[in-house]
Amino acid sequence: MMFNFLEKYYPLFLQGTAQTIIISLIGIAFGILLGFIVVMMRMSRLKVLSGIARVYIAIVRGTPAMIQVMLIYYTLAQFLDIPSIQFLGSTLDRVIPGSIALGINSGAYTAEIFRSGIISIPVGQTEAGISLGLSEQTTMKSIILPQAVRNILPALGNEFISLIKESSVLFYIGVQEVTAQALGIGGTLYNYVPPLIVAAVIYFILTFLLSQLMEFIEKKMGAKYAHIN
Amino acid sequence: MENIIEVKNLRKAYGENVVLEDISFTVGRSEKVVLVGPSGGGKSTLLRCLNRLEDDYSGSVLFEGASVSGAAKEELRKLRQKMGVVFQQFNLFPNMSVLENIMFAPVKLKIDNQIDAKKHGLELLDQVGLAEKADAYPQSLSGGQQQRVAIARALAMRPEVMLFDEPTSALDPEMVGEVLSVMEKLAKEGMTMIIVTHEMSFARDVADKVMFMDKGRIADVGTSEYIFHESTNPRTKEFLAKVMA
Ligand SMILES: Nc1ncnc2c1ncn2[C@@H]1O[C@H](COP(=O)(O)OP(=O)(O)O)[C@@H](O)[C@H]1O
Numbered sequence A: 001m002m003f004n005f006l007e008k009y010y011p012l013f014l015q016g017t018a019q020t021i022i023i024s025l026i027g028i029a030f031g032i033l034l035g036f037i038v039v040m041m042r043m044s045r046l047k048v049l050s051g052i053a054r055v056y057i058a059i060v061r062g063t064p065a066m067i068q069v070m071l072i073y074y075t076l077a078q079f080l081d082i083p084s085i086q087f088l089g090s091t092l093d094r095v096i097p098g099s100i101a102l103g104i105n106s107g108a109y110t111a112e113i114f115r116s117g118i119i120s121i122p123v124g125q126t127e128a129g130i131s132l133g134l135s136e137q138t139t140m141k142s143i144i145l146p147q148a149v150r151n152i153l154p155a156l157g158n159e160f161i162s163l164i165k166e167s168s169v170l171f172y173i174g175v176q177e178v179t180a181q182a183l184g185i186g187g188t189l190y191n192y193v194p195p196l197i198v199a200a201v202i203y204f205i206l207t208f209l210l211s212q213l214m215e216f217i218e219k220k221m222g223a224k225y226a227h228i229n
Numbered sequence B: 001m002e003n004i005i006e007v008k009n010l011r012k013a014y015g016e017n018v019v020l021e022d023i024s025f026t027v028g029r030s031e032k033v034v035l036v037g038p039s040g041g042g043k044s045t046l047l048r049c050l051n052r053l054e055d056d057y058s059g060s061v062l063f064e065g066a067s068v069s070g071a072a073k074e075e076l077r078k079l080r081q082k083m084g085v086v087f088q089q090f091n092l093f094p095n096m097s098v099l100e101n102i103m104f105a106p107v108k109l110k111i112d113n114q115i116d117a118k119k120h121g122l123e124l125l126d127q128v129g130l131a132e133k134a135d136a137y138p139q140s141l142s143g144g145q146q147q148r149v150a151i152a153r154a155l156a157m158r159p160e161v162m163l164f165d166e167p168t169s170a171l172d173p174e175m176v177g178e179v180l181s182v183m184e185k186l187a188k189e190g191m192t193m194i195i196v197t198h199e200m201s202f203a204r205d206v207a208d209k210v211m212f213m214d215k216g217r218i219a220d221v222g223t224s225e226y227i228f229h230e231s232t233n234p235r236t237k238e239f240l241a242k243v244m245a
């Protein structure tokens, strides 16, 4: 039987799955936070801020995620003194910089998603806000962003899904996520195909569940804007 | 009559394109000024200069003696609070209910506390004939209803003057009347109003002063009697002949 090895190796897959989920969650959280800061810089009237934001976005989008991850890992390793505590088959001094690297990568994409959401809101909304005497910040926070977030939920969902899949690049810095586990098991078995199929199924289940969750959230948020369409 | 608004030598250009030139006029308390004229003549731009939605113009705009054109950020926000604006596209906030649309700014800006703002909001909704829509969301309302909510929202700030930029132009014809009648009521109550409109019979009935704007200038100005019946200005006559046809 092709998948008999699972009997022996399923704990490693479970561990790898947990690792993948954790690095993805940290990456997403960090990416959203960073994306929010970057979009505010990007849309700022201060040329320096918007310039920095543009450069960051361009670099992240224009270089391979694998190189970004390695560069960030080796750089952070020099400056941050993270203890090498065991964590789900890897060590924290790999998992933490790795997750941050995922977030730095994702932040550029979420910033662009946020931006598309913000500019999709008609300028009349801002004008109505400031004509009432509200500050630009209040108008942004209470009027524009709530509408923008609702518009970009599908795009954000897609970004989360691709982040889960791309989290496999942390394999290169020795984080034992699902792909790394599958490759390790494949090496032991002298056969990579079955464990890689298992890994693919696991990714598929994770992304499928996430897309169902996003659909649910979209419906819930839509209910507040009753009568739309 | 005490002047609420004084505009002096206003000039506005987009690059090479001069869209307002040599604009000077005053608006007295309780006065109704109606701006008419062909599309592209600068009416919206002028209205938007008054509360500085449009910036970078020369000349001066005074509101109750205070300079709008020269105001710093904070001061400008205070001045804007006293100038209600009603847009062609309503611009209600779709993420808030009707009542929340109306209460949001007065509460946020501490004009009213939550309780008073709600009471005032419901009163205003009653005045525009939409008391039963307080909890509805804007998307569920017709255009005419949305515009009446937008008027109530602007009034909730207890403004000294109301600016209207073609408030009925985006409406289906059968809804124009309900919005105009709310505006008429407001006019009767003594609100100071500056109105851009193509509704000529409304303009004639309500206006104390009609300004005919063409190619960025006030081409003709006078009482509604003068503009609609007496003016010999060829451009005024040509425009009126076109729109009244
Ligand atoms: N943001 C803008 N950039 C460049 N030109 C503009 C802008 N807004 C308005 N204009 C120009 O200014 C002129 C006056 O426009 P507007 O004030 O909208 O006229 P009206 O409201 O009388 O139709 C038009 O020629 C228009 O093309």
Ligand SMILES: [Mg+2]
Binding pocket: B043, B044, B045, B166
């Ligand atoms: Mg206009």
